[in-house]
Amino acid sequence: MNETIKLDQFLKYKGITQTGGEAKMIIWDEEVLVNDEIETRRGKKLVNGDRVTVFGITYTVEL
Numbered sequence: 001m002n003e004t005i006k007l008d009q010f011l012k013y014k015g016i017t018q019t020g021g022e023a024k025m026i027i028w029d030e031e032v033l034v035n036d037e038i039e040t041r042r043g044k045k046l047v048n049g050d051r052v053t054v055f056g057i058t059y060t061v062e063l
Contacts, residue, residue, distance in 0.1 A: 003063040007034065007052070008042040010061065016054050031055065 005013070008023040011032070017023040020042075026032060027042045033053040034044060046052065050061040 002047055004045040004047055005061065005063060006042065007032065007039060007044040007046060010046055010052060010059075011054065014059055016059075026054065 007027065008017075008020055011017045011023040011026070012020065017026065024042050027040060030038045030040060031054060032039050033051075034046065035051050036053070046061045048061055048063050052059045052061065
């Protein structure tokens with residue numbers, strides 16, 4: 001079974017944002033890259049190994 005986490009949940013989990021609203025705003029402002037591409041869907045499902053870059057810092061998804 002493949003585990004997933006939604007992009008907005010990942011941002012909160014990693015402490016990048018404090019609230020879902022804050023996560024939504026930085027996603028909509030095109031501040032978030034997933035695997036080196038701008039991602040504007042806060043419900044984007046991430047899997048192990050995906051790379052999320054926010055404000056120039058890259059995080060690797062590990063579920």
